[in-house]
Amino acid sequence: MTAEKEAVVAAQPDRPRRAGDMLPPPDYEAVMADEFRHAREAxxxxxxxxxxxxxPQHRLADEARALLSRRPAADPPGGTGDPDADVYRAFDQARRDRAFDSFIARHPQHPLAEEARRMMRTAPEAK
Incomplete structure (x- = not known):
């Protein structure tokens, strides 16, 4: 039994341990808040x-969008090790230049293409 699972079972002292006990599902909102906190802290x-x-549909995505809108400069050069790092840089450039259509043309199947379409709809001055 993992330490995490043992802690959950230990938190239920009136319930005897049984083989195959499953952990309760994670708290989705807590997981999302933690992921968002890491994104902010990065x-x-x-x-x-x-x-x-x-x-894109989570309420914290709107907070991420607001934070991003206040960041006009590009990230410093350097690799992050993320396989989508080039796509993130291209999206950021398109966001800063309001050139969403060119991003969509280069990355039509990436989830950020839909975000670029959303930004085009909400920013009529986009190219």
Missing amino acids: GTNAALIRFIARH
Whole structure:
């Protein structure tokens, strides 16, 4: 039994341990809040963009969008090890240049293409 599972079972002292006890499901909102906190603490556009790409419909995505909108400069150069790092940089450039259509043309199947379409709809001055 893992330490995490043992802690959950230990927190229920009136319930005897049984083989095959399952952990309760994670608290979805707590997981989301933790992921968002990490994105904020990373202090990069890429971290906020990644959060938006992964969770575009979550209420915290709107907070990530607001934080991103106040970050006009690009991230400093350097690799993050993230396989989508180039896409995040391209999206960030498109966001800053209001060139969403070119991002969509280059990355039509990426989840951020839908975010670019949303931004085009809400920013009529977009190219």
